[in-house]
Structures are given as structure tokens and as C-alpha cells.
Amino acid sequence: MVIVELVSEPFRYIAESVRRDLSKELSIPENDLKIEIPPRYELGDIAIPLHAVSKKLGSSPEHIYDTIKDKLLRNKYIESVSLSSGYLDIWINTQELSKITFHAIEELKDLYGVVRTNNPKRYVVEYVSANPVHPLHIGSGRNAALGIAISSMLKLRGHEVITRFYINDMGRQVAIMVLGFMLLGMPDPPEGVKEDHWIGYIYASTNTIIEIIQLKKKLEKLKEEDPEEYREKLKILDELIADASRLSSKFPSVFDTLVQKLSKIEDPEAEISKLMISYEKASDPQVVKAFRKAVDLCIAGFKKTLETLGAHFDYWDYESDLAWEGVVEQVIQAARSSRYFSYYKGAPALVFDEILKERGIREELRLPKTLEIPPLILMRSDETTLYTVRDIGYSVKKFSETGADYVINIIASEQTLPQAQLRLALYALGFKREASNLIHYSYEMVMLPGQRMSGRRGRYVTLDEVIDMTINKSSEILSGRGVKASEDIAKVIAVSAIKYALASVSPSKQIVFRVEEVLNLERNSAPYIMYTYARASSILNKAESIPPLNEVDFKAGAEGRRRQLLIEISRAPTELTKAIDELKTEDIASMLNRISDLFNSWYQEDQVIRDPDPGARAYKLHLVRGVRQVLAKGLMALGIKPLERI
RNA sequence: GGGCCCGUAGCUCAGCCAGGAUAGAGCGCCGGCCUUCUAAGCCGGCGGUCCGGGGUUCAAAUCCCCGCGGGCCCGCCA
Numbered sequence: 215m216v217i218v219e220l221v222s223e224p225f226r227y228i229a230e231s232v233r234r235d236l237s238k239e240l241s242i243p244e245n246d247l248k249i250e251i252p253p254r255y256e257l258g259d260i261a262i263p264l265h266a267v268s269k270k271l272g273s274s275p276e277h278i279y280d281t282i283k284d285k286l287l288r289n290k291y292i293e294s295v296s297l298s299s300g301y302l303d304i305w306i307n308t309q310e311l312s313k314i315t316f317h318a319i320e321e322l323k324d325l326y327g328v329v330r331t332n333n334p335k336r337y338v339v340e341y342v343s344a345n346p347v348h349p350l351h352i353g354s355g356r357n358a359a360l361g362i363a364i365s366s367m368l369k370l371r372g373h374e375v376i377t378r379f380y381i382n383d384m385g386r387q388v389a390i391m392v393l394g395f396m397l398l399g400m401p402d403p404p405e406g407v408k409e410d411h412w413i414g415y416i417y418a419s420t421n422t423i424i425e426i427i428q429l430k431k432k433l434e435k436l437k438e439e440d441p442e443e444y445r446e447k448l449k450i451l452d453e454l455i456a457d458a459s460r461l462s463s464k465f466p467s468v469f470d471t472l473v474q475k476l477s478k479i480e481d482p483e484a485e486i487s488k489l490m491i492s493y494e495k496a497s498d499p500q501v502v503k504a505f506r507k508a509v510d511l512c513i514a515g516f517k518k519t520l521e522t523l524g525a526h527f528d529y530w531d532y533e534s535d536l537a538w539e540g541v542v543e544q545v546i547q548a549a550r551s552s553r554y555f556s557y558y559k560g561a562p563a564l565v566f567d568e569i570l571k572e573r574g575i576r577e578e579l580r581l582p583k584t585l586e587i588p589p590l591i592l593m594r595s596d597e598t599t600l601y602t603v604r605d606i607g608y609s610v611k612k613f614s615e616t617g618a619d620y621v622i623n624i625i626a627s628e629q630t631l632p633q634a635q636l637r638l639a640l641y642a643l644g645f646k647r648e649a650s651n652l653i654h655y656s657y658e659m660v661m662l663p664g665q666r667m668s669g670r671r672g673r674y675v676t677l678d679e680v681i682d683m684t685i686n687k688s689s690e691i692l693s694g695r696g697v698k699a700s701e702d703i704a705k706v707i708a709v710s711a712i713k714y715a716l717a718s719v720s721p722s723k724q725i726v727f728r729v730e731e732v733l734n735l736e737r738n739s740a741p742y743i744m745y746t747y748a749r750a751s752s753i754l755n756k757a758e759s760i761p762p763l764n765e766v767d768f769k770a771g772a773e774g775r776r777r778q779l780l781i782e783i784s785r786a787p788t789e790l791t792k793a794i795d796e797l798k799t800e801d802i803a804s805m806l807n808r809i810s811d812l813f814n815s816w817y818q819e820d821q822v823i824r825d826p827d828p829g830a831r832a833y834k835l836h837l838v839r840g841v842r843q844v845l846a847k848g849l850m851a852l853g854i855k856p857l858e859r860i
Numbered sequence: 861g862g863g864c865c866c867g868u869a870g871c872u873c874a875g876c877c878a879g880g881a882u883a884g885a886g887c888g889c890c891g892g893c894c895u896u897c898u899a900a901g902c903c904g905g906c907g908g909u910c911c912g913g914g915g916u917u918c919a920a921a922u923c924c925c926c927g928c929g930g931g932c933c934c935g936c937c938a
């Protein structure tokens with residue numbers, strides 16, 4: 215029987231043992247010794263740069279190396295050491311490493327791969343929260359992919375996660391949509407049209423028609439007054455008309471009705487404001503009914519798409535409920551009696567200049583160092599509230615209702631400023647803990663090649679379209695391989711591919727969305743990793759059982775790709791855990807891809823089940839199980855469900 | 861005008877925060893591999909002024925400064 219200590223991070227365990235030895239030998243603090251992973255396997259498993267150390271000790275790396283070499287080799291986890299380019303390169307003894315690693319996987323089973331936190335927290339993750347005026351587009355897709363991944367990651371780490379979707383039904387955009395919706399007689403979607411697509415159509419049409427009407431009025435004046443601006447505006451009109459004709463061709467009679475009814479309205483702006491006031495004050499039951507019906511239609515469509523994606527929400531919060539419950543009023547009252555209350559441009563506002571002078575406040579609230587933060591205006595002159603103010607109330611609710619330690623808002627980077635104002639406002643109103651524990655997880659926009667998406671003009675790629683296209687592609691490949699194309703499997707694969715594509719890029723990077731890229735289901739994609747996982751599973755199924763550790767020949771992993779795989783498997787828990795704590799979805803993706811590449815190369819050159827040597831065969835089976843386990847963990851961290859067969 | 865983010869191979873990206881070893885992947889392109897545990901696979905090849913210029917350093921894709929290019933924000937919109 216092999217007796218080894220149970221450790222959840224085998225590689226790290228050894229690396230730290232090495233560092234401890236080195237620190238003792240050199241009589242320098244462990245923290246001065248950096249543990250690095252060499253850029254290539256040939257250079258060793260662990261590298262400790264001696265450049266800085268040598269400077270500190272006043273002796274050359276060569277001399278240091280000569281002093282410690284023999285002493286380090288007494289550590290049973292060290293196979294060999296060498297010095298190159300000022301690095302102490304260390305090769306780990308793979309017999310020892312595989313003992314520890316295989317033992318850990320044997321004992322920890324499904325838990326191997328992510329270290330459970332011993333300090334569990336309660337997180338609220340708010341994500342998607344798309345305006346209910348058009349279908350979810352590919353930008354919401356990025357948000358959803360990140361939200362799914364982050365929720366999954368935190369749960370795997372042992373935290374509690376509560377997910378929320380904020381239904382922003384009080385914005386101007388919704389009022390525009392509702393205006394069209396009411397003029398049309400609150401129609402249900404036609405046969406075969408998904409609810410959110412229908413609402414999106416009404417919104418884009420209403421908005422475009424209103425813009426055309428207003429622009430035409432303006433043009434009449436400009437024609438004589440300012441010929442130059444006239445020509446410019448004419449261009450915009452052309453664009454609008456192009457959008458209008460595209461929209462019109464979809465549902466001509468609906469569009470015509472809107473054109474007729476909207477042309478009769480004297481002042482559409484006033485009409486929209488009236489609707490907003492009426493809804494916020496819940497003063498007209500007809501209006502409330504119309505808003506809720508339209509919004510709920512849209513949300514029903516969202517839910518279908520989100521269900522397909524695997525995004526689940528514990529709470530669906532209507533912004534209007536918040537207003538009606540008086541939460542927003544309370545915020546405004548509190549703000550008015552706050553010492554930071556003042557008037558800005560004649561409007562009641564919270565002014566942050568004084569808070570921003572407090573020392574360390576920017577670090578505390580994670581505000582960009584030099585971002586100028588203007589006052590937060592509390593209400594419009596018609597006394598209706600503003601989004602960020604309502605969000606103050608919502609933030610407090612997110613913390614208090616479920617007793618959350620942290621709230622993570624997954625929101626596009628274009629909202630950096632309002633999110634900063636939000637934290638400052640919370641701080642100003644005395645919610646200091648909330649302000650410091652509110653995390654804006656920011657991501658850059660998704661662009662379409664050559665243009666920005668525009669919901670207002672109905673110019674977007676919907677998530678539904680992308681999902682359908684990817685499912686088709688996936689089915690094609692499945693049937694091309696003679697596999698009975700189960701629709702479910704095609705769907706799982708397609709959705710995984712999309713989530714991976716959107717969560718594997720750093721959020722700070724803008725994405726130019728090209729469908730072809732998501733449709734590429736080869737290397738560096740979720741299907742590729744899932745395929746690799748299924749391969750590993752298949753080997754284990756065929757082997758029927760995994761031999762006990764005492765039948766393993768631990769010398770079998772001494773070199774080549776087996777050795778590399780062992781290193782990867784032993785390192786995975788540390789890597790995954792770190793990625794989770796840093797909320798870095800992209801790091802998980804790259805680890806998965808790297809291990810898959812390695813496994814597939816090995817797969818090609820080395821037989822597992824057919825190995826005639828039982829000790830080596832046993833070793834390899836443990837290796838395959840390890841690969842399978844870390845791939846499963848990583849995929850699950852991204853919210854992707856591994857499949858046993860593809 | 862001010863601020864934030866980004867700029868690495870034809871294209872999409874990793875590496876940058878915590879500076880160090882010949883800058884890594886994928887797509888695309890060229891050439892090979894299916895009587896063998898799943899070919900959504902594997903092997904080989906081509907491909908790079910790390911946007912430009914200064915500076916700090918023994919050492920810069922990485923840190924600092926100045927530019928250039930792209931995106932976003934600076935509203936009683938969200």
C-alpha cells in the first residue's frame with residue numbers, strides 16, 4: 215500500500231517544499247524566492263529566478279547554484295536541478311508526484327481540481343439584466359456567458375451564489391416600446407414569432423418612425439437656415455429610411471399602422487414622458503397593464519433563450535416594484551438629508567468632491583485613479599427618478615434581502631461612470647460596507663464587423679440566431695460522422711461552444727463578433743475540449759475498472775507526454791483555484807485548451823488499454839482519470855456540462 | 861477638450877498587473893496520417909519592426925513618459 219499525505223494541490227505542495235529548503239539553505243525569506251513555471255517543458259517543472267537573489271546575496275547565480283545543488287537533491291521530491299540563464303531549474307521526481315497526485319484524485323474524487331474555500335461567502339451575481347425592449351443580442355450573450363461562468367466558479371469554490379436579473383422596465387426605451395405597443399392594441403406575437411423578437415420589432419419600428427418624423431420636421435427648418443447641416447441631416451435621414459424599409463418589409467401592415475398612428479401624434483416626446491410618469495406613479499391601471507404585458511412578453515422570450523444557455527436566476531426583480539414599494543423614495547429622502555446633498559445645474563444632486571478627497575477612498579471603492587466623477591442628479595424636473603438612483607435602492611436590497619457579503623454586477627464597461635457613482639452614493643448614504651463590497655465586473659462591447667449594434671434601429675445579431683446556426687453546424691458534424699444526431703447533444707455542444715467563445719477572451723478586450731468563429735468547433739473550442747473529455751471517458755469505460763494504486767508502476771510516467779500530463783494534472787487545482795479567486799474565466803479556458811492539446815497528442819502516440827505491462831497500464835489509467843477529472847472541473851467552472859459521449 | 865479600455869503572425873487571441881531563458885495558441889494556407897482506446901483528432905511546414913519614439917534597468921511585449929490608431933464614457937438616457 216502506498217502511504218502518502220493527502221494534498222489537494224500536489225504540484226504546489228512540492229514546489230513549496232522545494233522553496234522552503236532553498237530558503238533555509240540560503241537564509242533568505244521564502245517570499246524572496248519566486249516560483250515560476252518555465253516557458254517550455256524542456257526547461258524543467260519549476261524555475262526559481264536567481265537574478266534578484268544573487269544581487270541580494272552579492273554572489274553570482276553560478277556560485278549560489280554550486281552551494282545549494284547537492285543539498286536540494288536530498289529533497290525526495292526533486293529529481294534533478296540545473297542552472298540556465300540565471301534560473302534554477304528543477305525537475306520534480308515524478309514517482310513521488312504521481313503518488314501524491316493519484317492518491318489525491320482517488321481520495322477526493324469529484325472534488326479534485328478546485329480547492330474548497332474554508333471561508334465561504336455569500337455572493338449575489340447580477341447579470342444579463344438586458345432592457346426588455348428587444349431580443350437578447352450577442353452582447354447580452356457575452357454578459358450571460360461571463361455570468362454563468364462566474365456563478366459556476368464561485369459555487370465550485372464553495373461559496374454561496376444567488377443570481378438576479380434586474381428587469382429595467384422604467385427606462386425611456388421601454389416607454390417608447392409601450393407607446394407603439396398600445397397604439398397597436400397590445401397585440402400578442404403572430405404565430406411562430408418569439409415574444410422578445412416581436413417586442414423588439416415593435417420597439418425598433420416605433421423608435422425609427424418617431425425619429426423620422428422628428429427629423430423631417432427639423433429638416434424643414436434647416437433647409438433655409440443652414441444648408442450645410444441640412445445636407446448632413448439628410449444623410450441620417452437616408453439611413454433611417456433604410457432601416458425603416460427593412461423593418462417595414464417584415465410586417466408591412468403592422469408597420470403601416472404604426473406610421474399612421476404615430477403621424478397623428480402631435481408631440482411624441484410628451485407622449486412618452488406621460489407614459490413614464492404614469493407608470494412610475496402607477497396612476498393609470500391601463501398603462502400599468504400595458505407596460506407589464508409588453509415587458510412580460512419580452513421577458514418570456516428572454517427566459518427561453520437563457521434556459522437554453524443554462525443561465526438560471528433565483529430572482530427576477532422589476533425595477534418598477536422597487537419604485538412602487540417606496541424604496542426609491544427612501545433613497546431620495548436619505549440623499550436629501552445627507553451632508554453631500556446639494557444642487558447641481560439647478561437639480562437636486564449628491565456631490566462627491568468631498569468624499570473623493572478622503573485618503574484611500576479610490577482604492578477602497580475601486581474607483582479609477584483619475585476618473586472625474588460628476589455629481590449624481592437625483593431626479594428629473596418632472597420628478598421621475600433616474601436609473602442610477604433607482605440602482606442605489608436596488609443595491610441595498612441585493613445586500614440586505616439575502617444577507618450578501620459581496621454583490622457582483624456584470625455590466626458593460628460603458629457604465630463605468632454610473633457604477634462608480636453608485637458606489638460613491640452608497641458610501642455617501644452610509645452604506646460603506648456595501649460600497650466596498652460592490653464589484654463592477656466590467657467587460658468591453660461586442661461589435662459587429664464594421665458597425666455597432668443598435669437595438670433602437672433593430673440592428674443586431676440575436677443570440678437566438680447564433681444558437682440556431684451553431685446547433686445546425688453541430689448536427690451536421692454529428693451526422694457527418696455517422697453518429698445518430700441526437701438533437702439534445704447537438705444543442706449542448708452548440709451552447710457550450712458559444713459560451714466558451716465568449717468567456718475565453720479577456721473581458722477588457724472588445725470582441726468583434728464573427729459568426730464563423732463561433733461556428734468553428736475545432737481546436738480551442740468547447741466542442742474540442744468536450745471531445746477530449748469524452749475520449750478520456752471512453753477509455754475509462756472500456757477499461758471497466760481503475761486498478762488500485764498498489765498495482766501502479768509509478769516509474770511509468772518518467773518521461774515524455776505522460777510526464778507532462780502528470781505535471782498539468784497536479785498543477786490544475788492551483789491554477790483553477792487562482793483563476794476563480796481572480797474571476798478570470800479566460801485563464802480557465804486556456805488551461806483546458808492546453809491540457810486537451812497535450813492529451814490528444816499523447817492519445818495518438820501511446821495506447822492505454824492495450825498496454826501489455828499491467829503496471830504501466832494502471833499508471834496510464836490513473837493519468838487518464840486525472841485528465842478527465844480536471845477537464846470536467848474546468849468545464850464546469852465555465853458552466854459547461856461535459857458529455858460522456860459525443 | 862477630459863477620462864477609461866484596447867493595439868502582439870494575413871485574421872482572432874494568450875503572455876503585460878507581480879520585468880528576466882529561442883514571444884505562444886487557434887483560424888487560414890501548404891504537405892502527410894483513419895483494418896489501431898471517438899479523425900470535432902494527430903504529425904510536419906510557412907508566417908512576428910510585440911503600434912511608433914524616448915526613458916528606467918544588468919535585463920522591457922511587460923514598468924514610466926510622449927505620440928499614433930480603434931472603441932467607449934463625460935445626459936434631468938440606460
